Amino acid sequence: MSQFHPLRIASCRNETRDAVVVTFDVPDTLRDAFRFVQGQHLTLRVVVNGEELRRSYSICSAPFENTLRIAIKRVADGLFSSWAHENLKPGQVIDCMEPAGRFHVPLEPAAARHHLAFAAGSGITPVLSIIKTTLAAEPRSHMTLVYGNRASTSVLFREELADIKDRYTARFNLIHILSREHQDIELFTGRIDGDKCDQLFKHWIDPSTIDVAYICGPRSMMEAVSGSLRSRRIDKSRIKMELFSDALPRGPRSPRSGAECRAQECKVTVVQDGRRREFSFARNQQTVLDSALEQGFELPYSCKGGVCSTCRCKLTRGQVEMGAQYALEDYEIARGFILPCQSYALTNELVLDYDQDS
Ligand SMILES: Cc1cc2nc3c(=O)[nH]c(=O)nc-3n(C[C@H](O)[C@H](O)[C@H](O)COP(=O)(O)OP(=O)(O)OC[C@H]3O[C@@H](n4cnc5c(N)ncnc54)[C@H](O)[C@@H]3O)c2cc1C
Ligand code: FES
Known part of the structure; x- marks a missing residue:
């Protein structure tokens, strides 16, 4: 899920003056990886002027159409959307994360809703x-x-x-x-x-x-x-x-209330793709995600603002305090899901499980 795959752009079409519709070619080898349900999004990654940018874009096609298509609206002074409008063209290859998101309800063919x-x-x-x-x-x-x-x-x-x-x-x-x-x-x-x-x-x-x-x-x-x-x-x-946040906080986040007075180290175990790896960090300094990335862990993320849910994982041990949180539903929080991009450690040990989805 956290992996990026190179996808070739099949076509770019201007839908309105400030929105471009981008269709991807999905090779047979990636068909399963890019299967999606209605309402899901893709995270794209590009490097612009030496800076890596990640942004999420919702899929506007329906699964039965067998097409992977997004629409990018230009945002005033927006880094990614401006770059996309000026640079994206058919044939170009873009790094895309597999479809993600829970903005849907299960379909019920017999229902009259x-x-x-x-x-x-x-x-x-x-x-x-x-x-x-x-x-x-x-x-x-x-x-x-x-x-x-x-x-x-x-x-x-x-x-x-x-x-x-x-x-x-x-x-x-x-x-x-x-x-x-x-x-x-x-x-x-x-x-x-x-x-x-x-x-x-x-x-x-x-x-x-x-x-x-x-x-x-x-x-x-x-x-x-x-x-x-x-x-x-x-x-x-x-x-x-x-x-779709267009005004996420920029720059380093600061520790939250409960976490800020504590200066101890926290040991984090990351369970991902069946592997367990560990790292330690000073728990009042950074979010759990920023600490992990700094230590070379390849974890999924996009907005870093608590909006897109790309970083979502299950906390199976320890406690965190979350800052901005717009992506998790109450039942997910009750089951232990967190957004590491907005999480500060409240305990000296955390176990983050990226392999559990429910
Ligand atoms: C799940 C999800 C799905 C989405 N789907 C779509 C979609 O289908 N289509 C779509 O068009 N968008 C979508 N978005 C929004 C998209 O991900 C981007 O946020 C959007 O394109 C803007 O990115 P940008 O890099 O162009 O702008 P950014 O560079 O991120 O800037 C965004 C805004 O912040 C302002 N800004 C820049 N720097 C600062 C600063 N230092 N301090 C304060 N403000 C600043 C900019 O002026 C701009 O108005 C989605 C977002 C999410 C989370
Ligand atoms: S990276 Fe978007 S919610 Fe954490």
Whole structure:
């Protein structure tokens, strides 16, 4: 899982002025490694001006399409996305980690469920995969998408969504919310915030019918939507969220409260691919991930900001204190999963198991 594989780019297509859709060639030898489920992402690695950059991008194709495709939206002053827009071209080879992430629910072909998705901007990428997969795999289920953008020209996958609507007229409800373009229905103009959600749930979407909700976009929008859903008694366990952070903390992280007064050494055992290896570090200095990387351990990571879950592993001995944590669900924390990129040791011994996934 933590391994990078070189993948050749089959095509690059500009989807909007600031978003490029990249399709990879997956050789037969890597077919199994790059099998994915709807809603998962890839981590890409490039070296730009001598600096290694790792970023995660959600897969926008559906597993049944037999295509591995992502969309990269250009972020102002963003290192990776700017580089990608200027440099990626067909034939180029890029290091990619195997698909990862838990932004999905198991499909139930016999179910008649109502899946509701809220997406904003590039947050549509995993949601597009979820929509295509779910409508195809659950013939009795319905899907509602509330998709926020500035204007119709910035709507990613506008045509593909319209095609899906044509194909599944009775089962796919598509609502575009535009913040800088007036629409005939007043409710569909503006931003997706708490008030907009309340109005949608009052006039357009019956919350009592919702079985599963997916939210992907900026943090403020995700918090507003989940708050509105929770206030309508939609349990947290039925709300799946994926944060695309575009403003992660930079530079060295500092020790957290519980860990900072302790200066002892911590012995860490890493269980990975059936092997056990050990290292020690001063536990108030760095996160567990940074310490391991400094000592030459090749561990999986991407954002280092507690967002992408690429570094996730199970803590089978010891205790840590986590800083920012947006990627783990409550049940994962209860089972002992941690994000080493945000973890400071609270005990003198830790065992990190990368081989346990559940
Ligand atoms: C699971 C997951 C899936 C994702 N899927 C997608 C996807 O499908 N499509 C997509 O487009 N994106 C996706 N993202 C976001 C993507 O990973 C990148 O975060 C995004 O492309 C920006 O990367 P960048 O290198 O261009 O920007 P960065 O260089 O990381 O900069 C991001 C922002 O921070 C600002 N910044 C730069 N330096 C500093 C500083 N010193 N202090 C404060 N701010 C600073 C920049 O101005 C910029 O606005 C996903 C993220 C996650 C975690
Ligand atoms: S590296 Fe992204 S959550 Fe740890």
